[in-house]
Amino acid sequence: MGDYVEVSSVSELPDGVMKKVSMEGKQVLLARVGNDYYAADNLCPHLRGSLSEGRLEGTVVTCPRHGSQFDLKDGHVVRWTEWSGIKQSLARTFKSPRPIKTYEVKVEGDKILVEKPE
Ligand code: FES
Incomplete structure (x- = not known):
């Protein structure tokens, strides 16, 4: 198990x-769903939209730029852009769908700690 960094409070x-x-100079999205906490890279792998400025529904975050969706449980792609048809095909050709990196989170008292990337 790696080292953890305090990033916020409950x-x-x-x-x-x-x-x-911010975690060691890296932008990280931190989210709370009920009593569960999630951390992931903040920048969308499509064209670097700031995911924390998007929408959160359950554990699914929607990018504010072109609507790609990722599940914060493991970072997998739920939807790659909100486009359809030829525009969706071009988007996939130009940049193939990629998940977001997620990080372990733990809570100690009021502190939220995120595992440092290796
Ligand atoms: S930058 Fe996130 S969907 Fe395009």
């Missing part, structure tokens, strides 16, 4: 909310 992150935090 009292600063209400249920259903996500925010951008």
